[in-house]
Amino acid sequence: MENFASDARAATLALRDLFDQTPLQRNDFLSARFGAEIWLKREDLTPVRSYKLRGAFNAMRKMRVSDPDQQLFVCASAGNHAQGMAFCCRHFGVKGAIFMPITTPQQKIDKTRAFGGEFVEIVLTGDYFDQTLAAAKAWCADRGAHFLAPFDDDDVIEGQASVAVEMMEQLGRAPDMVVLPVGGGGLASGVTKYLHTLGEQTEFRFVEPVGGASLTAALKAGHPVQLNKVDSFVDGASVARLGERTYEALKWASPDQVLLAPEDRICVTMLEMLNVEGVVLEPAGAMSVNVLAELGDISGRTVVCVTSGGNFDFERLPEVKERAQRYTGLKKYFILRLPQRPGALRDFLDMLGPDDDVARFEYLKKSARNFGSILIGIETKQAENFPRLFGKLDEHGFAYRDITGDDVLAEYLI
Incomplete structure (x- = not known):
């Protein structure tokens, strides 16, 4: 286990070639509301406005060490993972094929292409993500490329642990509680594993969207299960099945540590953070803040909320406002x-x-x-x-x- 901590620190040091630490900011507005020390780990401020860059970079970095001849990487993603991989392809000077569903908004396609430039090829295929994923894996096997998984990969998990490494350095101690959004589980796995390795007594709370509660389903069944239906509104965390590796890293969690955030209520938080704090968060990025009122008595405690991403298309703002108004009556x-x-x-x-x-x-x-x-x-x-x-x-x-x-x-x- 100690090796994981040292490897996570090494991954964090290597990340400095790409960007400085993301800020850990005490939020006065939220701290006053809840009578606690509320800190935001601003993963929405990475170069690609998401923590996904961390895991993609670490996995690509380690692959290039173990197999220097590998010059072609593949992923299937319509969002933050695609942008993270594109950024890394350009950084390392390797080729990347990024498979996206045909229905992917043009704004996401353009951003991914901008991050990767001439080093990435974007392939639009499939009406649904499962079709896109199958096409990407088939293409990957045919070309002998390396498939860069979005979360269910040990090196990706190790890279996401860099969030915890920075958080500890910036705070100077372990927080009393960390609130983590969960999609496929890579971020939650990395952060919890790092703090557990250090023997810290930090409490954890995990947040899932109501329409994509894959961790809740896995803990209930005792293994990852496929959700029958997923609400794609919280696109950064709406995952139909928790990863095998991420489940192994999170199976110790109790179901009462997992909180479910209604999609419409998340919209209320997004608008509040935008209007009051001037912070732009995507739906998944707002989830940790959204559940602060459900943490019980946190008065006087130090709570870190990981705001995991800020890739929000402002064309969606009318929908967010509409859903927030309906939720608040x-x-x-x-x-x-x-x-x-x-x-x-x-x-x-x-x-x-x-x-x-x-x-x-x-x-x-x-x-x-x-x-x-x-x-x-x-x-x-x-x-x-x-x-x-x-x-x-x-x-x-x-x-x-x-x-x-x-x-x-x-x-x-x-």
Whole structure:
């Protein structure tokens, strides 16, 4: 085990050829809110705005030592791992083939190409990631290339442990608690293994998105399992199956140490960090901050939250705002059955309060001779305004149905 600690320190030293330590910052806003010492390990500030660069670099570095003739690397990724590998290919001057699903947003393709330049080839194939992964591995075997795994690799895990090495150096001691986002488990495996190797008594909490709880499923089953369905909103942590190596590194964890973050609630944290602190976080990068209220009594304790990435496409900001408003109860959608008579719409509008704003109004169809169905979206400043509005609708005999939480109807109508 001591070898792991020394190897992680060596990996951290080697990383200085690429970038300086990412900041470990005490956050006054969060510290005051929770009465604790809340520190953010800012992995969103690496050159590729994600910790993934660490593991990719370490794995590529060690492969070039063990097999200097290997000049071709392959990965399958639509996000941070792709950008990390591209950056490393250019640094080492080796060729890389990066397989991405056809549906990958152009912004991610362009960023990956910018990091890798002439050293990388981007291959768009497959409508779904499983198809992309299969194509990448087949191509890799055919060309004799080295497949660079995103998390289920000992050298990648060792590279991610550099987060803990820096954290200890910067804080000058072990924190009382570290909060870690979990996707495939590489970051959590590296950080926990390093601190355990040193014999530190730090507590750990792990965070997964509700729609991609692969660690929760693995701990429950006693082995990694394939999730039947994954919500891809938290794209940096929505992994259908925990790795074999990462499970071995994390199987000691108790299920009550794993917290699940609802996707819509993560949006609330993203907006708050952006508007209050000026910190841009991607959904996965906001997860550790999102669960601070669920850590129990942390008053007076030193808690480090790893903000794992900041690759956020601002074209998604309207969706993030929408989801945050719906989660906090500041925006609702409902179908209103409006009488087909003069003045009916005015009667409804008169029920709205001074803080209520019509954000969506769509006539759906005339459902009966004397009534029509209308899709209404209302934004307000206080969540308690909606019970007041619905009370007025009931009092005046308006028929309506709140569809805000109806995923099926929302998908087709909203």
